[in-house]
Amino acid sequence: MPEMNMVQAINDALRLEMRRDARMVVMGEDVGKVGGVFRVTQGLWDEFGDDRVIDTPLSEGGILGTAIGMALYGMLPVPEIQFADFIYPGYDQIVSELAKLRWRSGGEYPAKMVIRTPVGGGIRGGLYHSQSPESLFIHVAGLKVVCPSTPHDAKGLLLASLRDPDPVLFFEPKRIYRASRGEVPEGDYTVDLSRARVAREATSGRAAVTILAWGAMLYEAVAAADKAAEQGVECEIIDLRTLWPLDLDTIIASVKKTGRVVIVHEAARTCGFGAELVALVNEHAFDHLEAPPARVTGFDTPFPYTLEMEYLPLSHRILPAVLETARY
Template identity: 80%
Template sequence: MPQMNMVQAINDALRHEMRRDQRVVVLGEDVGKVGGVFRVTQGLFDEFGDDRVIDTPLSEGGIIGTAIGMALYGLVPVPEIQFSDFIFPAYDQIVSELAKYRYRSGGEYPAKLVIRTPTGGGIRGGHYHSQSPEAQFIHVAGLKVVCPSNPADAKGLLLASIRDPDPVLFFEPKRIYRAAKGEVPEGDFTVPLGKASVVRKGQNVTIVVWGAMLYEALEAANQAAAQGIDCEVIDLRTLWPLDIETIITSVKKTGRVVVVHEAPKSCGLGGEIVALINEKAFLHLEAPPKRVTGFDTPFPYTLEMEYLPLSHRILPAIIETARY
């Protein structure tokens, strides 16, 4: 299998699906001739032309509104929002229209599309290019939310998302666009939505994580192992629908859990995960669940590495939970 980074894997997935399904179109700011600000769509314009790879005006509401119209007429659009921070001008289109078409039409108009957008911090982008808004879409019925952590999952999850009947928010952790590398299957390859991956098996503490913070969690788990604490690390991959069964199975084994995410702590997905663990595995818990997250502040520029839940913040939470 070829070695790819995440940019190459996502590009490969888009190219494969555009060749396979003539209904698939890509649209967004600079996605055509330039190939996107991160070059994720590079080369697609040359192969598929300007009727299937469409450079749009700088108007997120217009991009998503256009994509919804395309979907209602039978196309399969994959719009790109250049940074997830700028998705909010399209928020009304997504939550008031896109998320509700399938339900309110009794399934007649499913509005099948995938919104791709780079997310998260770690690139010194400041507070307008570093946010993690996934929880604000998980709260909306009718949307699926995906966040891969490696190239193979990025390709497999994107192909599965494009073929899914529901609208999908596909968050791509920009910090690891080129840092995460690995073998990626060639050709047709899907990873099922709604299924987490147990990346590291362990007996003492469960760590639940997604996106770029997976690597920080694994580093913290390795450091904890030197102190005799054996961590199990779960990469959610699909944030919604949530694979709660895999989480509960792990928590019943370890009795302890730490949830890690970049987004602010209050009302983040970590809080929902902790609530579900309390509902479904309370009697198996040996310690209070802990969350290691971003802070309830604007994303800072000079203090970016203090804001992110890196391994040096995760390790103390693991130790405290294990020794409770």
């Protein structure tokens, strides 16, 4: 089985599906000849040409609106937004149009597409190249939101997203685009969009702590769990993979087992997805809790440039939360 990084795995998924599905086109700023700002679409233009790998004018609203029109006609557009931070000029198209089209047309005009965009910090990108806006899309009815943490899952989740009937925001954690490596099966496979992954299973029952994480922060959760183990605290780590709709069953089963939960995300704390996760845990597993649910998140500030490692909820910030929760 070949080893790939996440960029290669996503590229492999795009190529595979474009060969399989003639309706599919890739579009965006410099996705063609250049192969995208992170080279995720490299080589696609050479194989599929101008008609299926489309360099567009620089306008996220134009890219997404045009993609919606293609989708209404029956194509499968896969627009790339260069950085999730740039998605806001197209947010109106996503929120007011894309998310609502199936519903408001009574099912006559679903607009199927997968919007790919890199998210997250840790690449010295500063405030406009580092944001994690997932909760802004989870809040909007009609969208699915996916964020892989491994090359294997990136390929399988992307193929599943492309074949899913609903519009998907596919958030690619850019900090681990190349830093994550792993075995990726050749050829076709999908990773179920409705299932979280238990990245580490705890065997010590109610002495353990559940950590919920996704994307690049999964690795920080793992590092924190390793440190916690040295201090006698075991963690069960759940990689959400699909953020919405949520695999609540896997989360609740784990929290009922451990009675403790720490939620990690890069996005700002207030009204971040962690807030919803805490609410769901309280609604579904309150009687099983041994400690208050904890959140380790970005701050309620813009994303800083030089001090980005202070902002990010790295393992050294996760560890105390895990230990406190375990010893509550």
